[in-house]
Amino acid sequence: MTPTHSSEPPTRAASIIYLEDVTVNYDGFKALSRLNFFMDRRELRVVIGPNGAGKTTLLDVVSGRVKPESGRVIFGHSTDLLPLRENQIAQLGIGRKFQTPSVFVNLTVWDNVELSLRRASKGVFAALRQRDAVGERDRIAQTLETVKLAQKADGMAGALSHGEKQWLEIGMVIAQDPELLLVDEPVAGMTDEETKRTGELLESIAADRSVLVIEHDMEFVRQIARTVTVLHQGTVLCEGPVEQIQSDPRVLEVYLGRKREGADALH
Amino acid sequence: MPKREVVALGIAAIVVAVVLPLCNLLPSGAPLAVSNFTLNLFGKFLTYAILALGLDLLWGYAGVLSLGHGVFFGLGAYAMGMHLMLEIGSKSVYQSALPDFMVWNQVKSLPLFWWPFHSAAFTLVAIVLVPALFGFAFGYLAFRSRIRGVYFSIITQALALSAWLVFNRNEMNLGGTNGLADFKTIFGFPLSQPATQRGLYVVTALTLIAAYVLCRWITLTRAGKVLVAIRDSETRVLFSGYSPAAYKLFVFVVSAGLAGVAGALYAPQVGIITPAKIGVLPSIEMVVWVAAGGRGTLYGAVLGAFGVNWIQSWLTTSYPDLWLLFLGGLFMGAVLFFPDGVVGALGRLGARARRIVSRRADPAAATPSVSLGRPTP
Numbered sequence: 105m106t107p108t109h110s111s112e113p114p115t116r117a118a119s120i121i122y123l124e125d126v127t128v129n130y131d132g133f134k135a136l137s138r139l140n141f142f143m144d145r146r147e148l149r150v151v152i153g154p155n156g157a158g159k160t161t162l163l164d165v166v167s168g169r170v171k172p173e174s175g176r177v178i179f180g181h182s183t184d185l186l187p188l189r190e191n192q193i194a195q196l197g198i199g200r201k202f203q204t205p206s207v208f209v210n211l212t213v214w215d216n217v218e219l220s221l222r223r224a225s226k227g228v229f230a231a232l233r234q235r236d237a238v239g240e241r242d243r244i245a246q247t248l249e250t251v252k253l254a255q256k257a258d259g260m261a262g263a264l265s266h267g268e269k270q271w272l273e274i275g276m277v278i279a280q281d282p283e284l285l286l287v288d289e290p291v292a293g294m295t296d297e298e299t300k301r302t303g304e305l306l307e308s309i310a311a312d313r314s315v316l317v318i319e320h321d322m323e324f325v326r327q328i329a330r331t332v333t334v335l336h337q338g339t340v341l342c343e344g345p346v347e348q349i350q351s352d353p354r355v356l357e358v359y360l361g362r363k364r365e366g367a368d369a370l371h
Numbered sequence: 372m373p374k375r376e377v378v379a380l381g382i383a384a385i386v387v388a389v390v391l392p393l394c395n396l397l398p399s400g401a402p403l404a405v406s407n408f409t410l411n412l413f414g415k416f417l418t419y420a421i422l423a424l425g426l427d428l429l430w431g432y433a434g435v436l437s438l439g440h441g442v443f444f445g446l447g448a449y450a451m452g453m454h455l456m457l458e459i460g461s462k463s464v465y466q467s468a469l470p471d472f473m474v475w476n477q478v479k480s481l482p483l484f485w486w487p488f489h490s491a492a493f494t495l496v497a498i499v500l501v502p503a504l505f506g507f508a509f510g511y512l513a514f515r516s517r518i519r520g521v522y523f524s525i526i527t528q529a530l531a532l533s534a535w536l537v538f539n540r541n542e543m544n545l546g547g548t549n550g551l552a553d554f555k556t557i558f559g560f561p562l563s564q565p566a567t568q569r570g571l572y573v574v575t576a577l578t579l580i581a582a583y584v585l586c587r588w589i590t591l592t593r594a595g596k597v598l599v600a601i602r603d604s605e606t607r608v609l610f611s612g613y614s615p616a617a618y619k620l621f622v623f624v625v626s627a628g629l630a631g632v633a634g635a636l637y638a639p640q641v642g643i644i645t646p647a648k649i650g651v652l653p654s655i656e657m658v659v660w661v662a663a664g665g666r667g668t669l670y671g672a673v674l675g676a677f678g679v680n681w682i683q684s685w686l687t688t689s690y691p692d693l694w695l696l697f698l699g700g701l702f703m704g705a706v707l708f709f710p711d712g713v714v715g716a717l718g719r720l721g722a723r724a725r726r727i728v729s730r731r732a733d734p735a736a737a738t739p740s741v742s743l744g745r746p747t748p
Contacts, residue, residue: 194611206606208600210602
């Protein structure tokens with residue numbers, strides 16, 4: 105990274121997230137290599153790419169789990185994310201849904217959403233003092249309606265099916281009221297019916313927020329995607345509408361390495 | 372708090388804090404009379420129960436296993452012990468204003484850090500603050516560095532070992548291996564009097580009740596839910612905007628403070644505190660109480676601390692050879708057969724009994740049971 109970069113303001117005022125020249129180095133393996141990536145507000149973006157392309161690392165960098173070796177990560181207008189911890193980034197308005205469902209199995213479905221709800225302070229003493237007001241309870245109930253888990257609100261989250269846990273986690277991230285949602289392979293292990301409903305859910309969320317989805321399932325990508333970014337070896341290979349991406353020879357080339365199978369994987 | 376628990380807590384509180392001391396007032400030989408020895412023994416168990424509550428909050432709720440809580444117990448006990456030593460004044464064997472062991476070790480003047488313990492008020496603050504501040508410093512470094520799981524447990528065990536080594540040294544001016552003992556009075560009341568011991572017992576019982584209410588209150592707040600959430604998925608907690616380190620630190624400090632109070636009530640009732648109560652072994656025994664009673668319930672920890680120690684005191688007097696076998700068996704049983712402790716095992720038994728009863732009462736509702744492993748013809 106050259107010194108002139110840090111003094112410049114972000115070049116795109118409209119972007120929700122802006123990565124510039126980001127390199128992540130895992131003991132010599134460059135998971136991200138001078139990656140440039142940005143997303144507009146209220147955009148639903150899908151990132152695809154072969155294994156090891158750096159998709160999850162991209163989410164790790166934005167959510168603060170991994171600190172890059174060099175580069176800039178700017179959220180919203182001018183918030184530098186690099187010095188912040190994961191919980192601070194979450195409080196700023198970036199929610200993250202993990203690939204394997206990660207919910208609190210020993211708490212009720214309601215409590216799971218209650219803990220995730222956006223609040224001014226999530227410190228210990230606020231959590232000891234505050235009780236949920238009517239408005240907060242309404243928001244929890246509303247979120248549970250959105251992810252179709254209102255009937256199971258009082259049950260333990262551990263008793264939910266795999267698909268329901270995925271929705272609960274999506275609900276928890278929605279309850280955080282984030283401006284940007286990071287979603288890692290939401291439909292892995294879901295039935296066709298569940299996949300379809302998850303797609304609808306993500307599209308409705310994207311109506312008033314930005315959503316960044318990582319996905320392998322090409323059918324699902326076609327269902328939800330407007331713009332697709334293809335990552336390859338830690339950098340952006342190409343970007344564009346889903347039809348264009350599917351017929352791009354470079355994409356076919358990198359997907360599984362051979363043209364014939366690559367074409368199969370994408371169709 | 373659920374209504375059933377309030378009722379149970381009320382009954383237990385009346386029995387422990389009122390009925391037992393009253394029975395102690397009965398002349399010996401009368402039916403229901405509780406001897407001074409027994410009351411004193413129960414008082415000791417109650418101090419253990421106070422400690423077990425904090426440990427359960429830490430381990431049973433937040434999932435943080437400390438193998439070093441003997442240290443915080445010891446800090447509270449030594450803080451109280453130092454005050455009791457100074458209260459002896461020149462009525463000691465050597466008739467010096469210095470504690471006997473200092474005379475014996477040829478210490479000429481009272482070390483500076485002993486001075487504040489002349490004050491009863493300072494001591495009462497120190498029994499909570501010294502272990503809590505020490506817990507804060509230790510927990511801050513450990514949790515901020517994201518040391519968790521078994522690594523945290525190992526570090527706390529190392530803490531217990533090093534504290535044991537330090538307290539054993541005569542140069543620390545804390546009585547070395549022999550610790551602090553031969554206390555005469557507490558805040559002016561003679562410790563040899565049954566009335567004083569009875570008073571100490573009642574104070575311990577009331578402290579236990581207060582500690583229970585405090586811990587239950589914490590578990591019922593949103594902070595309590597965050598603790599359970601940390602046990603389930605620390606990563607999700609972090610990405611939900613909470614700092615797991617701050618919550619773990621909070622509960623670690625609370626449990627350290629409770630352990631300190633427990634130690635401070637232990638010292639005058641047992642009459643001695645030595646480094647043997649601080650090290651690795653007593654710290655692990657404390658964990659066994661909570662595991663045997665049942666984690667994550669609070670009352671399981673209280674019952675475990677009381678039950679295990681009662682059995683210990685009975686076995687070590689009646690069948691001294693059996694105690695270690697029993698402790699080992701308890702540990703294995705808790706791991707293999709009842710991981711959720713006696714409380715959890717009883718709960719499951721009760722649920723099974725209710726199912727059988729309801730099936731008898733309403734055979735139509737009975738579902739055919741699936742038998743596994745039966746050889747097919």
